[in-house]
Amino acid sequence: MSDPYLRFDDISVEFPGVRALDHVSFGANAGEVHALMGENGAGKSTLLKVLSGVNRVTSGALWIDGERHVFANEREALDQGIAIIYQELTLSPNLSVAENLLLGQLPVRKGFVDRRALRETALGVLRDLGEEGIDPATRVRDLSIGQQQMIEIGRALLRNARIIAFDEPTSSLSVQEIRNLKRIVKRLRDEGKVVLYVTHRMDEVFEMCDAITVFRDGQHISTHPTLEHIDHDVLVSEMVGREIEDVYGYRERQHGPVQLEVKGLKGPGIAEPASFDVRQGEVFGLFGLVGAGRSELLRLVCGAEKAEAGSVRFKGRDGLFTSPREAIQSGIAMCPEDRKTQGIFAIASVGDNINISCRRFFSRWKLFRNTARETRNARDYIRRLRIKTPGPETRIGTLSGGNQQKTILARWLAEDIDVFVMDEPTRGIDVGARRDIYSLLYDLAEQGKSVVVISSDLAEVSSICDRIGVMRDGRVIDVVHRDQATPERLLGLALPA
Template sequence: MSESYLRFDGISVEFPGVRALDNVSFEAHAGEVHALMGENGAGKSTLLKVLSGVNKVTAGALWINGERHVFANEREALAQGIAIIYQELTLSPNLSVAENLLLGQLPQKNGFIDRRTMRESAISVLRDLGEQGIDPATKVRDLSIGQQQMIEIGRALLRNARIIAFDEPTSSLSVQEIRNLKRIVQRLRDEGKVVLYVTHRMDEVFEMCDAITVFRDGKHISTHPTLEHIDHDLLVSEMVGREIADVYGYRSREHGGAVLEVKDLKGPGVRVPASFEVRQGEVFGLFGLVGAGRSELLRLVCGAVSAEEGAVHFKGEACQFASPREAIYAGIAMCPEDRKSQGIFAIASVADNINISCRRFFSRWKVFRNATREKDNAQDYIRRLRIKTPGPETRIGTLSGGNQQKAILARWLSEDIDVFVMDEPTRGIDVGARRDIYSLLYDLAEQGKSVVVISSDLAEVSSICDRIGVMRDGEMVDIVPRDQATPERLLGLALPA
């Protein structure tokens, strides 16, 4: 193996009330895909922000190709050939695909932007990404989350960086896009680049990566320079500090009658009228590839989008929710997939994000806020869901994605909800937190609540759900009971004919 190209030497980072990184040291080599693993809040994203110049170190040094560096900002890191593709996207939604790809390096001719060259460059990189179907003139806001993720990756490729870091890159991608990403990562490795790869998906690590570094609570636990003597169980125990035999931990239970009945519902994203029911005490899954219409169907149910035809019955009564607010007040709440733009209020505190909907229950005459009860409620759920935060007043935008997801769950647990709709509930969440969330979903079902899990994770839906509705190209093609929900059958139904 070549000499180390990138070396972290005793890196420590402190924020008010928390030590995010504590004396982290390891190295990565040119021509290597190096996995960074650990629970949410373990320090992985903080380390990437040190590398990109966003976070300042309080101790330690960063060495690149034998030279010591201290980056004051992201521009300095970019100049040294560093590109970071974050899980939470940094695109400009109102600019075109081409403008986003070349932002910061727009081609010019006679003092004006050279639109022809810009378009040609965009077409070339879109071809490399396997996204030839995207028009470079399309506004980024009109793309799917998965397509936006690929544009973020394309921007890094255009910078010709020597060090490229991916933060949960496949969490929003379709099967074909994941294949394209794996091809791109292989090419970068073959070109001698340093690739840092943050993921919670074990199969990706063992398929794509050459080395693994494990973090826990801001500390460097281990670095495995090869995968020769490492397996799933050892990795999990190093990440969480304990053994987890079965992350899914399915618990069977009795089901009652139908609580939610959807009959011939059709609307944007759902081209064929769909029908299904969710029973009391049931965990009902919706599986399909990205773009199959799973989220769109439940957005029709919850009033986020108006249905063109069909009916929804909730607790035996016909309902036509005009907004998600009406659905929440009735007893149906949805945790969206895109937590950054649809789930959290990034500049507000963790406590405010948890209490934003339920505070009406605590206020006097629904006019005056009861700060004490709100604080108690936030602290209670921070403890129960093990949300890693310095305190309830910490700005939620500074938390890891997994801890933001837990805060959104806490928001709806604070409400009087009968049907919980979870859209990709474990996206970007570590193995330990996944087990906690699955256990929470079983708890809700055992309390007589109903849970709908929308997921593109085949192992997840087949392991935690009692029945699974499979969608393909805007159509509900089948509903499969748990004892028949083999991965082969579900994937066969979900794939295009």
């Protein structure tokens, strides 16, 4: 049997206080979709950054088509035909779609950018992506997160790379965009490319992938060259090092009186006035396809967008919040879906991201920080939420997406919050960490808190929520109780008539 086209040979990567990869060796063949699986912090993203030249190896090397490589930077990796589509987008928001697609390879005519050629090339890529409705002149910041993800994918395709890696590519995509992505991945495989595919979604692995490599704690656990003798339970056990029988672990509880009541709320993204209520001790879900208006509705509730009509009744107050700060001070906080631009302070430490809001409680005089209490608070939540970081002083931008999400959750847990709004709380989070987060949500509900979960994951929303509001085209179509919330009924309500 011939050697694999891409081979990782004894790769180790060390950062101060942590070994991110520990003597990892495996290979991936041309014309193969090879899944990389493991918990958050297992080393998958670090491996992709080694492949792209972002991270330098402590030991080991890459072998590509029989040649040994150690990349010093991203340019060297690009020159060898390697393209990485990261979960956290790397687009330039103030540039147009066309400029982002061809950044670094803009067509030039007589010393100037050839705008006609730029537009024509961009239109061709958008057709290939199934995104013909996007104008190449549109600024990227005006696109949805899912559309931005597709532009990121298109940029990689334009480089005609031989090795393409996808890092959680479907976490923000609509149903149609996921179909288009699957078509693109199949085409790349048929063209003989090496496709590395990082995902936590088991259904995607068994539908799209030919081989699987599992990581745990920076180590290579196993490589399955075919899926013939592997199943869901075996994969989960290898990823987390233990068996997880029920990842959702739903817990029955008593519900109290209505804690949050939304009446006739209308604003950007909401086609008709929306009303719903959430009780004490309840996990309330908002389900719908991407673009249904779920996030827009909750942003109106939390004061992140200005409502045109309606009211929010909370703690005897009947009105509208004018800002997220006012909502937080009243006891309502939101964990946004786009954690990179709306959730974290990327250049700050994990500790600062946890304490940024609650530190006002730690100092009597307000003018001075109580660093000792802040450190204790950060370490406490790092331990409770099992955030994988060398310590509170580590810059949050170096953490995996799932551990960044846990840090945002820790920030609001340290606050005096009564209603937690979670927008896609388990996006890009592994199966073991998901169970931890679900258990945390149940803990909050059992303490009399209210939890609102926005999710496009049918299994998740039907398994963890007590009631589910289904949205379609900016409208709340129905509110379904848990015992009637079959996946078929929820999807039937969410799909266009």
